[in-house]
Amino acid sequence: MAYLSTIDFFTDRNFLDRWQRTLRGELDLGWLHAKTEKLAATPENPRRGLTFRDLDQGAYGFTALPEVVRQNRSLAPRGAELPEGLPDLQPAVSHKSEVWAYNTEGYYEEAMTRQWNATLDVPWHELAKYELPDDISRAYAQLLTFLTEVEMIATDVPAQWLGRLNNEFTEVKNFMATQVMDEARHSEVFRKRALTTGYGLMKASPQNEWSLKLIRDSDSFAEMSLALHLVGEGFVLTLFRFSEYISPTELDKKIFRLVMQDEARHVGYGVQHLKWVMRHFPEKREVIHQHLDEVENMVFGGGYAVEVTEPFIILAGKGTKKENIEHGTRITALFQMKQIEEYFERLDKCGLQERRQRSKLHNALELTRASLQEAGVIP
Amino acid sequence: MKIPFPSLTFFQALQALMRQDEARFRRLGFVDTTFGIRIVTTDRAWQYLLTFEVFECREVREVSTFDLTAIDFVLQGDLAAWVEMLDNIRQHGGADVSHSLNTLTHFGERLTLLYDDPDNRDKFFRFQESIQEFFDLASALDVELPMSTAAGAVVTT
Ligand SMILES: [Fe+2]
Numbered sequence: 001m002a003y004l005s006t007i008d009f010f011t012d013r014n015f016l017d018r019w020q021r022t023l024r025g026e027l028d029l030g031w032l033h034a035k036t037e038k039l040a041a042t043p044e045n046p047r048r049g050l051t052f053r054d055l056d057q058g059a060y061g062f063t064a065l066p067e068v069v070r071q072n073r074s075l076a077p078r079g080a081e082l083p084e085g086l087p088d089l090q091p092a093v094s095h096k097s098e099v100w101a102y103n104t105e106g107y108y109e110e111a112m113t114r115q116w117n118a119t120l121d122v123p124w125h126e127l128a129k130y131e132l133p134d135d136i137s138r139a140y141a142q143l144l145t146f147l148t149e150v151e152m153i154a155t156d157v158p159a160q161w162l163g164r165l166n167n168e169f170t171e172v173k174n175f176m177a178t179q180v181m182d183e184a185r186h187s188e189v190f191r192k193r194a195l196t197t198g199y200g201l202m203k204a205s206p207q208n209e210w211s212l213k214l215i216r217d218s219d220s221f222a223e224m225s226l227a228l229h230l231v232g233e234g235f236v237l238t239l240f241r242f243s244e245y246i247s248p249t250e251l252d253k254k255i256f257r258l259v260m261q262d263e264a265r266h267v268g269y270g271v272q273h274l275k276w277v278m279r280h281f282p283e284k285r286e287v288i289h290q291h292l293d294e295v296e297n298m299v300f301g302g303g304y305a306v307e308v309t310e311p312f313i314i315l316a317g318k319g320t321k322k323e324n325i326e327h328g329t330r331i332t333a334l335f336q337m338k339q340i341e342e343y344f345e346r347l348d349k350c351g352l353q354e355r356r357q358r359s360k361l362h363n364a365l366e367l368t369r370a371s372l373q374e375a376g377v378i379p
Numbered sequence: 380m381k382i383p384f385p386s387l388t389f390f391q392a393l394q395a396l397m398r399q400d401e402a403r404f405r406r407l408g409f410v411d412t413t414f415g416i417r418i419v420t421t422d423r424a425w426q427y428l429l430t431f432e433v434f435e436c437r438e439v440r441e442v443s444t445f446d447l448t449a450i451d452f453v454l455q456g457d458l459a460a461w462v463e464m465l466d467n468i469r470q471h472g473g474a475d476v477s478h479s480l481n482t483l484t485h486f487g488e489r490l491t492l493l494y495d496d497p498d499n500r501d502k503f504f505r506f507q508e509s510i511q512e513f514f515d516l517a518s519a520l521d522v523e524l525p526m527s528t529a530a531g532a533v534v535t536t
Pocket residue numbers: 151154182183186263
């Protein structure tokens with residue numbers, strides 16, 4: 001135990017006296033006069049229920065949260081009276097701009113109502129009606145292995161930051177908790193699907209694991225969010241949509257539609273967080289660019305992971321014959337370009353238009369486009 | 380009674396079916412988005428604006444233009460592509476592997492996503508299963524689809 005109580009309550013006279021007075025019915029009742037705002041919140045839209053937005057009032061609200069939270073470093077819920085003697089839990093993040101995003105409370109409510117269940121919401125009983133060619137099944141099992149791997153780090157990362165954020169950031173912490181559940185469910189659904197293919201799990205992906213380690217080991221929440229929500233999950237969102245596109249069965253399409261919804265929400269948080277930072281702290285622009293330089297290097301290095309690219313080529317080309325591989329290679333190249341283009345599109349809208357000039361990844365995109373045009377793959 | 384497509388009546392019928400099937404859509408969660416549907420032929424276009432709120436499709440209306448900065452996205456495609464999708468939904472009780480909305484739009488091969496802000500466009504993905512199941516409701520309707528010609532074009536009446 002890293003912390004031990006400084007009082008032995010079993011022998012402490014003050015404590016035992018107080019305890020006995022309470023047992024005799026001598027009440028203190030000091031809490032009746034808590035110096036807090038009196039509030040009886042009601043739902044703005046009864047069909048939607050009582051939302052965090054309905055509670056955004058006075059000291060209870062998130063709008064009134066200051067940029068730097070100095071007073072409360074404890075577990076006291078935002079808006080409660082802070083009596084003497086609360087512990088300093090030493091939160092690592094007490095700056096609102098490090099964690100806040102426009103619509104955080106909306107993403108949380110959306111996440112809560114859009115939870116699904118990998119055991120029951122996927123029609124697993126229908127698997128029996130599909131018979132996939134061997135090369136497709138094997139490529140799919142490999143892709144599912146990679147996806148299970150990715151989702152495990154996506155679960156760990158927000159989870160490890162949860163307890164390090166100041167408790168005044170209620171809505172962000174709740175949203176992070178939904179993300180942890182979402183990612184755990186993604187890992188579950190991909191593992192379950194892999195173990196129904198007849199091949200089970202295949203080979204882990206070292207290059208991708210090094211990239212994921214970079215996200216896990218971010219020095220600050222803001223760095224982590226850029227790497228995870230904006231870059232990593234942005235690329236994964238396009239990947240899920242592509243996976244839906246090439247999915248061999250209706251059941252798999254449904255799986256990818258369900259995971260895509262969650263992923264788009266995580267990306268939404270990342271985009272709205274970056275917009276918040278750019279609007280309130282434009283001086284952070286250079287730091288953001290430096291971090292993106294490093295993260296983009298990681299993304300580009302993912303090209304080493306042939307155990308991910310090749311299953312995509314086989315699934316997209318629907319087989320392993322020469323013509324299948326040619327077709328699959330073309331489609332997979334288009335998908336990879338789409339991933340990068342969509343990333344820069346998001347940065348543009350966050351106010352980082354100059355990223356295109358500065359980025360080596362953007363340069364790589366242009367070179368890829370030119371070589372595909374030269375080869376006649378794209379117009 | 381047959382419901383013609385394209386028509387406002389068709390989208391109103393989907394809206395009514397969604398209300399009747401509230402438990403199914405409540406299970407899928409909040410859906411808050413406003414998007415357009417654009418169906419085009421060489422000589423005309425039909426445009427509908429769909430507004431979803433909480434668990435339902437709150438409003439459908441026919442519009443003459445779309446302001447992409449005021450709505451989330453527009454799903455646009457040739458009449459032939461829409462007809463093929465709805466015919467597929469009718470035959471399979473829902474879209475098959477080649478006719479889901481994500482598949483039709485992914486590379487813009489059959490349907491295109493038009494948008495101003497990619498973050499608003501991403502609502503198409505955030506609410507993907509709800510939107511897909513909304514269109515899958517068409518399998519319960521007796522829709523009068525325009526005739527396909529041998530060349531793949533469609534003839535409206
Ligand atoms: Fe995920």
